[in-house]
Amino acid sequence: MESRRIGLSLRTDQHRENVIVGKKIDNAQPRFPKSRPALRDLSNKIGTQIPKDGPQKNLVKFQKPLATAAPVDIAKDNISKLKISSGKVETNTTKRKPVLLLKPLKKQDSIIDKTSAYSAKQLVIYDPDENSKNDPCAVTEYVEDIFSYLREMEVKYAVEKDHLQDHKTTSSMRATLVNWLIELQVSFKLNVETSYMCVSLLDRYLQLNKDIGRETLQLVGVSALMIASKYEEIYIPEIGDFVYVCDDSFSARQILAMERDILATLKFSLGKPTAIHFLRRYSKVARASQLQHCLAKYMLELALIDYQMCHILPSHQAAAACCLAIAILTEEMDLSKVWSPTLVHYTTYKLSDFKHVIRKFAVLLDKEDKSKYRAVSEKYAQASNHKISTNPKLKGRLITKLLLEKN
Known part of the structure; x- marks a missing residue:
């Protein structure tokens, strides 16, 4: 349960999202998407900003002795x-x-170049936890140790590249399933952590069991969602709800049997960190606004569907999404001015470590309009998510520049 406690303790008020406490799901009222058989038709039919730099001491630069x-x-x-x-x-x-x-x-x-909105970055490394040291829930004295441990766990439970090679499940089938699972997360009003953990369990199980095909893939997906709900949620949907959304293609007994098989295959190792855990920390260090944090979450959920992003470490994904989101919304063309010395210090990543991931996110944003997997775009087109998926800056000069760069 370490990552569960960590996820709760490291949320900041600025970047808290989807926290519903003490509100039980009313099963008497219909709230489900249109029922469909397993993988037959899973197309989507559901329909204060913190100062960037903060106070700093005046720095004096001598022109001459x-x-x-x-x-x-x-x-x-x-x-x-x-x-x-x-x-x-x-x-x-x-x-x-x-x-x-x-x-x-x-x-x-002049010490600071004022030609760009975000070029006035930190010239010194500041402490992002300065204002939360007296908050016992922030556990600031353990933050570095916690994220060092999470970095170890993400490597230990990593998903291999091309893990669906020689598999009965194809990348297209996986994308269709994940798109549907995100629809369920919205419909059931589950936390965003539940979606990330569900997809993580799905990929880790599929790379160890290559006999899962079209007939049982949806069963694996809905069972993984039930496990993730038990891990992350206070009130979870009943098993009858999961049977219903599968259009009675699977019985409750089959879902429970698959749940046991997933847990046994993964040896009950459910503590792999997800990208949202790292993103919250990086957004705090970068002093990102709510809009910038929301855009980063949008890109990370697009990555959940994309098969080519499965093997990338969650911390790399979070760093790339955080950097690109700030650059897009501030219209900063030079990413090195966004990834400040403070971010390098606290993430231990240089821009060159994840620059290739930023290009992948640029490709995802560019082709999203033509994608048939629309669950994430429609989710982030809502006012509750600042309608970030419809922001015209997502098609701006920076994305064009990144698309033209050679890998």
Whole structure:
């Protein structure tokens, strides 16, 4: 249950989403998508910003050594002796405060380039947990150890590249199933963590069991969703609800049997971290706005459907989504100005470590209009998600530039 506690403790008020406490699902009212048989027709028919840089100490940049500064009128200031050392003026009198005389900085010597909205990035590494050190739920004294552990777990339980090779399940079948599972998450009003964990369980099980084909793939998907619901939710849908959404293609007994098989195959190792866990931390470090955080979540859920993104580590996905989301909405063409020294320090990732993942996200955003898997786009076209999937900046110059770059 470590990652469950971690996921709850590291959520910030700014980036908290989908938390419904004490509200039980009313089974008397219909809330399900149109029932359909297994994998026959799973097309989608369901229909304060924190300051970017914060307060910083004024930084002074010397144009020339202080010895070349303008002369001081000693008689006028009644200063009998001046000692200039280390950029400070020392006097032998306390009647006047020491005066630092410097020539004004030229325009080209300006410390911060103001030509871009996001170029005024941090020049020093700041502490993102400064304002939450007195919050016991933030566990700031353990944050570094926690994410170090999560990085180990994501490698330990990684999904192999091309894990569906020589498999009865194809990438198209997987995409259709995941699209439908996201529809269920919206319909059942489940937490976003449930979707991420469900897809993670699905891929990990499929790479260990290559005999799953069209006849049982939906059974695996709905069983994985039930396991993820038990792990992440306070109130979970009843098993009869899962039978209903499968159009009675599978019985409750079959779903329970598949649940046991998934757990046994994975040896009850359910603690693999997902991209949303890392994204919340990275958004806090980057001081991302709600809109930027929402755009990053949109890209990560698009990645859930895409088979070519399965093997990429969740922390790499989260870093790429966070960086690209901020760059898109601030219209910053230089990604190195977005991925600041503070982000490098706390994520331990340089931009070059995940630049290839950013290009993959650019491809996903570019082809989303033509995709037949519309569950994520329709979910993020709602007002509750800032209608982020309809934002015109998603087709801006930065995406065009990334698409033209060579891998």
